[in-house]
Amino acid sequence: MSEPLIRIKGLYKVFGPNPQAVLPMVLEGRAKDEILAETGHTVGLNNINLEINQGDIFVVMGLSGSGKSTLIRLFNRLIESTAGQITVGGTDVMSLGTRELEQFRRNRMSMVFQHFGLMPHRTVIENVAYGLMVQGVDKKIRTETAADWLETVGLAGYEKQYPSQLSGGQQQRVGLARALCTDADILLMDEAFSALDPLIRSEMQDQLIELQEKLHKTIIFITHDLDEALRIGDRIAILKDGELSQVGKPEEILLKPADDYVEAFVRDVNRGRVLTANVVMKPPACRLTNENLDEALRQMRGKEHEYGYVFEDADYKGIVTCELIEDAMKQPDGETDLTELAEDMPTVHPDTPLEDILPASLEQPYPVPVIDEEGGFQGVVSRKSMISALSDVIEDAPK
């Protein structure tokens, strides 16, 4: 794996009149409530260590008061940290002077806000072009660039409107276009879709995923909604009371929750929608390549299997059963080529959610083969593995 783009080391944030004086108490490991009662200082973030890879959608999930909005504001120093280090592609963000910080914000990071943060006295196109205006880009060029991005987010024709004339979803599209317009490689999204109603929200999530496939930005996405986190995140960090509970891939969070807190979160998640074929698939029990029928039958019987997956070289051809081969062998002019005999069965894509595989798997007695875009065989998904993935929280729930 390549070097992470963003590295956070030992990050602390204490709110109050004299944070530096309180920091030693935090470092000692004193409890948050205790520090608040004794000094009146609030511990916002406590020893955060993170690595974020180039091109990832990195989701930070937590409830209100968990420090997630504080965390995202430390990336571009809208809030100053109390201690710790953030490096972005080798740049130590904490050591930047005023001018350097302005340049850093202009070129490296852009931000989308929960309540959009649009300027009510500027038109939509002026809002989108704002980042470029701050950079001093010529008006003609920045307006053209902004118009392109406005079209990308599907708002062409709204250039001359004021933000107050648009709906919430449209306003956030303007916010997104503004963020993309500066061509910064890192996108900070602070609860960007939380203020939108559910239908618009999932529309925006789709749009973000779609844009990300083309743009390959590094996105840091803050949310309080685990479903949203699981849906769009490549990796997820779960924040609780200013501390990280768990960092991992969506399926790791779902299948191996690190503590009771994460456990409680994932309990209500619809796993069938989140977990995909590639998470639960296994290698097939019986793989048959260009053998003759006798040999195939012998192999299946040897492994006590009623069926086998037929391959020609590395290509998947279909499924055969013992019965099928036996029938073919009984008939004198029967088929002798295994690949011709193999039956075509429905297959699924590695990214197919389990809830879409279940109906198909009920119709056939064999585990469903998983085939990727290039037609390559990835593995099989059995009913048993699906059911255990969907239910193991209930089975393994800690007492």
Next chain:
Amino acid sequence: MAETSWLTEFPEMDRNSLIDLRKMFDAGYREFSRSYGDAIESFFDPLLVFLVWFEKLLIQSPWWAVLLVMTVLAYLGSRSIKLSLGVVAAFLLIGYFGMWDNTMRTMSIIMVSTLLSIALGIPIGILMSRSDRAQAVVKTVLDVMQTMPAFVYLIPVVMLLGIGKVPGVIAVVVYAIPPVIRLTNLGIRLVDQEVLEAATAYGASRWQRLVGVQLPLAMPNIMAGINQTIMMALAMVVIASMIGVKGLGQPVLKSITNQYFTMGLFNGLAIVALAIIFDRLSQACARRTQKHLGDVRGE
């Protein structure tokens, strides 16, 4: 029991020392005004020249030209025919009752005072919004300025600069500047923090944030402050006439001393007419420029 008399009598300062104290301050100030009065007066000379020029311009131009300019300005500012016709009617009545010259004098001093108040008040308001300490200090000063009877601060001004236009303008500005300062401060502090954060996040400098975000978004409040400043400047006209400011205030003052009821009433009504014109004009102007912001609040 002379020692316990402080129980019944307030233990006040000895009479003689009080007189000495007053004498000391008075002498000190007199000394100050003698040695620096001329220098300070010459510092204000450009203001005086401008005041005289502006007053002459208004009085010596033919009445119909002034009326035309005022009406056109009223229309451009408000885009309202009704308001423009009101302006015409008010000025015609004022002229008909023989108060044209005094009204022009008052208008000139009000305009100059308002411009000065804006030019000084907005930067002070910005400064005040930047730091809580500055806010605390300026607020106290403004409280003193607004509650101190105007006559009291007229005394040192007259001692320093004599009577005339410049001390008049200073008195009016001191009296009228607090609203524009207070509302500039308030307006900037009320700017949506997320919008300001957005500007910061895209790398805007302090100046870019001030000019591009804070001032435009604070404009409705600033305009309300300017409106109040104009109103207070007009209210100060009568008091300013006591230190030799010519205009509608002087006939009012004369009416009080000589009990000329009708003369007082007419001039008073002229001041009211000016106040209404300026008020409606500045409000209509503010509404027109803040249309889209009005939409936001309307939702």
